[in-house]
Amino acid sequence: MSIVSVIGAGFSGISAATYLASAGYQVHVFEKNNVPGGRARQLVTESGYTFDMGPSWYWMPDVFERYFGDFGYSVSDFYSLKRLDPSFDVVFGKNDTTHIPDRYTSLRSLFEEIEPGSAKRLDQFMEEAEYKYKTGMESLVYKPGISISEFADLELMKGVFRLQVFSSFSKHIRNYFTHPKLIAPMEFPILFLGALPENTPALYSLMNYAGLKLGTHYPEGGFGSVVKAMVDLAKMKGVTFHYNANVEKIEIKHNEANALLVDGKLFPCDAIVAAADYHHVETKLLPSKYRNYTEEYWSKKTFAPSSLIFYLGFNKKIPSLQHHTLFFDEDLTLHSKEIYTDPQWPTKPLFYACCASRSDETIVPNGHESIFFLCPLHLD
Ligand SMILES: Cc1cc2nc3c(=O)[nH]c(=O)nc-3n(C[C@H](O)[C@H](O)[C@H](O)COP(=O)(O)OP(=O)(O)OC[C@H]3O[C@@H](n4cnc5c(N)ncnc54)[C@H](O)[C@@H]3O)c2cc1C
Numbered sequence: 001m002s003i004v005s006v007i008g009a010g011f012s013g014i015s016a017a018t019y020l021a022s023a024g025y026q027v028h029v030f031e032k033n034n035v036p037g038g039r040a041r042q043l044v045t046e047s048g049y050t051f052d053m054g055p056s057w058y059w060m061p062d063v064f065e066r067y068f069g070d071f072g073y074s075v076s077d078f079y080s081l082k083r084l085d086p087s088f089d090v091v092f093g094k095n096d097t098t099h100i101p102d103r104y105t106s107l108r109s110l111f112e113e114i115e116p117g118s119a120k121r122l123d124q125f126m127e128e129a130e131y132k133y134k135t136g137m138e139s140l141v142y143k144p145g146i147s148i149s150e151f152a153d154l155e156l157m158k159g160v161f162r163l164q165v166f167s168s169f170s171k172h173i174r175n176y177f178t179h180p181k182l183i184a185p186m187e188f189p190i191l192f193l194g195a196l197p198e199n200t201p202a203l204y205s206l207m208n209y210a211g212l213k214l215g216t217h218y219p220e221g222g223f224g225s226v227v228k229a230m231v232d233l234a235k236m237k238g239v240t241f242h243y244n245a246n247v248e249k250i251e252i253k254h255n256e257a258n259a260l261l262v263d264g265k266l267f268p269c270d271a272i273v274a275a276a277d278y279h280h281v282e283t284k285l286l287p288s289k290y291r292n293y294t295e296e297y298w299s300k301k302t303f304a305p306s307s308l309i310f311y312l313g314f315n316k317k318i319p320s321l322q323h324h325t326l327f328f329d330e331d332l333t334l335h336s337k338e339i340y341t342d343p344q345w346p347t348k349p350l351f352y353a354c355c356a357s358r359s360d361e362t363i364v365p366n367g368h369e370s371i372f373f374l375c376p377l378h379l380d
Pocket residue numbers: 007008009010011012013030031032033036037038039040053054055056057058059245246247248275276277280307374
């Protein structure tokens with residue numbers, strides 16, 4: 001049986017390993033940390049707090065359902081999901097908070113209240129966004145990406161202008177809405193992508209459909225439950241996980257990857273899937289003659305912003321805080337500029353607070369609260 005080595009036990013590595021094991025390969029995953037999950041791993045403190053270290057917004061539940069469905073399971077076989085209402089709060093100033101409701105009818109009413117006439121425009125906006133989501137997922141995301149001919153699809157060709165790959169997100173939003181209190185919650189998902197809304201294609205309004213129509217969910221136990229579910233499934237398919245296993249080099253002989261150097265020891269295999277950051281794999285693990293890009297190429301690339309995150313435990317409840325709260329009480333444009341266009345320490349930082357214990361008592365000691373504060377930053 002052919003042996004495949006996978007570098008990294010984040011979502012992508014676990015998922016690649018599971019599909020490969022299911023297809024009959026003998027699969028070994030090498031993970032440098034002592035736990036799986038990568039950016040989605042959890043911090044469990046001695047004092048009884050569990051923090052999701054990275055992801056906290058569970059959007060696009062259909063993607064997770066499809067994943068487990070590919071192996072004959074459903075999400076509910078592994079963990080429970082809670083749909084949050086309000087989906088999230090946006091704080092614009094002292095005593096000035098907007099609750100973004102989960103129900104679309106309530107969302108329409110909120111829009112209409114803030115900007116008369118905007119409910120109808122929200123319907124039109126969402127109709128476009130739904131088209132982009134469905135076409136984008138089916139015709140782009142789920143394609144294997146091996147050949148350009150995969151995209152020679154008549155429907156896709158016809159819809160290419162409707163997908164708005166060439167116009168800006170920022171302009172698109174402003175064609176529909178003018179009030180800053182409507183623009184802010186619509187634009188914030190774009191900041192996750194690592195670019196300014198004016199430099200992001202309007203295609204990404206599909207994220208508004210994902211967030212505002214398909215709902216904001218919470219996996220009970222936190223994102224660690226998703227990681228555990230994926231690892232359990234991978235093991236059921238026969239995947240072997242090696243933790244505290246730092247891959248130092250990909251060995252290539254006769255133009256074929258044939259071994260991994262893991263903590264000074266060679267691990268022979270027939271194929272390798274690198275599911276760690278591309279830049280790291282190219283510049284640190286691959287012998288230079290096999291690299292696709294030069295350092296100069298990488299130095300010109302803009303990576304997603306860094307984040308300063310505080311994981312805090314409180315020995316009391318904070319009822320005024322919802323599960324997700326965006327603090328937009330300072331100038332969003334200025335903060336965005338200080339990340340992307342004129343990188344510097346933010347003058348007046350905006351931040352996001354995640355109070356998952358609001359939805360889940362199991363992740364904190366009784367009567368306590370856990371909050372993580374995230375402030376996006378530019379760091380060299
Ligand atoms: C602060 C933050 C907040 C986020 N919030 C959200 C959110 O709310 N919703 C959402 O959907 N997404 C969110 N994301 C994005 C999401 O977490 C990532 O897209 C996802 O976890 C990436 O998974 P991955 O498997 O591709 O990479 P990773 O999780 O980075 O996994 C790569 C793995 O490879 C391992 N590795 C690297 N190099 C080596 C080596 N040489 N040898 C062995 N192992 C190695 C790493 O330790 C890691 O475990 C957030 C990310 C961050 C950082």
